[in-house]
Amino acid sequence: MQSHTITLNINEEIHIVAVKAADTLLYTIRGKLGLTGAKPGCLNGDCGACTVNVDGWPMKSCLMLTVEAVGKKVTTIEGLRETPIQQAFVENFAFQCGYCTPGFIMNCHSLIQQHPDADDQTIKEWLESNICRCTSYIEIEKAVKSVLNKK
Amino acid sequence: MLPFDFEYYKPETLQEAVELYQYLDQQGKQPMFFSGGTELITLGRIDLAYTEAVIDIKDIAECKVMQVSGDHLLIGSTLTLTQIEEANLFPLLTKTASQVADHSARGKITLGGNICARIFYREAVLPFLLADSQVVIAGTDGGKVVAIHDVFQGELKLKRGEILVQTATESRFIRAPFFSFKRRQQWETGYPLITVAALKIDQEVRVAVSGLCPFPFRSKEVETALNKSGQSAVARVDGALAVLPKPILNDVEGSAEYRLFVLRNLLVDVLAALDGVRIR
Ligand SMILES: Cc1cc2nc3c(=O)[nH]c(=O)nc-3n(C[C@H](O)[C@H](O)[C@H](O)COP(=O)(O)OP(=O)(O)OC[C@H]3O[C@@H](n4cnc5c(N)ncnc54)[C@H](O)[C@@H]3O)c2cc1C
Ligand code: FES
Numbered sequence: 502m503q504s505h506t507i508t509l510n511i512n513e514e515i516h517i518v519a520v521k522a523a524d525t526l527l528y529t530i531r532g533k534l535g536l537t538g539a540k541p542g543c544l545n546g547d548c549g550a551c552t553v554n555v556d557g558w559p560m561k562s563c564l565m566l567t568v569e570a571v572g573k574k575v576t577t578i579e580g581l582r583e584t585p586i587q588q589a590f591v592e593n594f595a596f597q598c599g600y601c602t603p604g605f606i607m608n609c610h611s612l613i614q615q616h617p618d619a620d621d622q623t624i625k626e627w628l629e630s631n632i633c634r635c636t637s638y639i640e641i642e643k644a645v646k647s648v649l650n651k652k
Numbered sequence: 653m654l655p656f657d658f659e660y661y662k663p664e665t666l667q668e669a670v671e672l673y674q675y676l677d678q679q680g681k682q683p684m685f686f687s688g689g690t691e692l693i694t695l696g697r698i699d700l701a702y703t704e705a706v707i708d709i710k711d712i713a714e715c716k717v718m719q720v721s722g723d724h725l726l727i728g729s730t731l732t733l734t735q736i737e738e739a740n741l742f743p744l745l746t747k748t749a750s751q752v753a754d755h756s757a758r759g760k761i762t763l764g765g766n767i768c769a770r771i772f773y774r775e776a777v778l779p780f781l782l783a784d785s786q787v788v789i790a791g792t793d794g795g796k797v798v799a800i801h802d803v804f805q806g807e808l809k810l811k812r813g814e815i816l817v818q819t820a821t822e823s824r825f826i827r828a829p830f831f832s833f834k835r836r837q838q839w840e841t842g843y844p845l846i847t848v849a850a851l852k853i854d855q856e857v858r859v860a861v862s863g864l865c866p867f868p869f870r871s872k873e874v875e876t877a878l879n880k881s882g883q884s885a886v887a888r889v890d891g892a893l894a895v896l897p898k899p900i901l902n903d904v905e906g907s908a909e910y911r912l913f914v915l916r917n918l919l920v921d922v923l924a925a926l927d928g929v930r931i932r
């Protein structure tokens with residue numbers, strides 16, 4: 502089938518890639534661009550391991566075609582540098598195996614940007630999108646609240 | 653990852669989208685409109701959906717509106733559920749939509765996609781059924797505005813190649829007192845066991861339900877029973893349960909018996925919230 506040569510803005514860098522229309526954003530960023538921070542889990546929109554940010558909002562990259570990202574700003578975990586939420590995850594031991602961590606951090610990062618005064622209800626609503634098989638939920642909650650409270 | 657590839661089109665006008673559909677259909681490409689696209693991406697992966705040509709309608713201006721026009725609120729079909737929730741122009745819709753899937757997924761799932769979905773819950777349609785909304789549909793014969801009740805019977809009865817463009821809802825329904833609750837089998841995300849949305853207008857309670865039957869519905873018979881004057885709330889709920897549409901779902905989410913038990917309690921909650929009755 503035909504390949505599309507498209508321009509993507511990922512982590513403030515311009516990438517020109519050849520993709521198939523059916524390629525998901527997750528597949529492209531991992532397989533073509535080597536950005537393997539976003540993790541494949543369920544590939545069905547259920548687990549959140551693949552979460553990136555698109556125009557500042559959390560996006561499950563397994564639910565998006567790469568061609569849909571044209572003209573949008575994509576941020577992956579590799580694009581975050583020394584953000585408070587990354588530091589807070591370390592300080593609060595908010596992970597065990599770490600597989601879910603990039604997805605959780607990208608979701609938390611968006612939440613902090615979009616709703617800096619998020620209440621418990623909002624935090625819960627947003628973070629329900631991600632699953633942690635190691636059940637680090639309490640520590641993740643502490644991490645995100647430590648950043649929100651500082652603001 | 654999808655096991656097949658397809659052509660990808662992103663028309664900017666309704667006319668272009670409608671014509672593209674006709675053209676690609678004649679070529680046997682089984683074209684598919686693509687809004688949030690989660691149906692094709694998730695069902696295509698497991699070979700339950702297939703197309704050779706995707707028509708992405710997210711660039712079409714009419715499908716992106718969210719505005720009050722005269723006495724109506726217009727909501728475009730390609731707005732994501734998150735966009736609709738954040739704007740919060742129709743609180744009953746905000747509440748009902750916010751119960752669909754999970755927060756991140758709602759940043760992809762769109763209003764039109766949820767209403768036209770093959771997965772039959774279609775929870776976002778409930779507020780429009782309650783509000784006697786109108787829908788704008790585009791097809792080869794141009795555009796038309798029709799009452800949602802004329803085109804939504806369990807599913808949106810679109811002709812091949814027609815596009816749901818917008819919904820239009822009168823403001824008196826937008827301001828009406830409402831109730832919306834989703835009961836799941838377990839946890840706080842996932843498909844409904846039962847979702848009930850209700851509103852009160854002109855002294856009458858209206859209810860719409862998803863997850864009870866293999867289609868969402870609003871039923872005149874159920875509402876007549878619920879609004880019967882001079883009867884106790886329990887008798888009214890019993891009357892409503894006796895005239896439900898069929899079949900009642902009986903699946904891994906819950907048995908038919910359990911669903912009816914949950915619905916009974918939810919209908920009591922509706923009467924408590926909107927009619928001020930006290931039972932429990
Ligand atoms: C993780 C996840 C969780 C979910 N949980 C729920 C839930 O709790 N409750 C629930 O009700 N649903 C749920 N769903 C189902 C989801 O709402 C549907 O799959 C819906 O189709 C998604 O909307 P979309 O915008 O992605 O639709 P799309 O995939 O773009 O479209 C769905 C269908 O409608 C057609 N279509 C789309 N827009 C139009 C239009 N404007 N005019 C004509 N046809 C159109 C498409 O051709 C396609 O056949 C869930 C889905 C996922 C991925
Ligand atoms: S891999 Fe995307 S949500 Fe699970």
Ligand code: FES
Pocket residue numbers: 595596597598599600601602632633634635636637
């Ligand atoms: S830390 Fe292992 S899945 Fe979350």
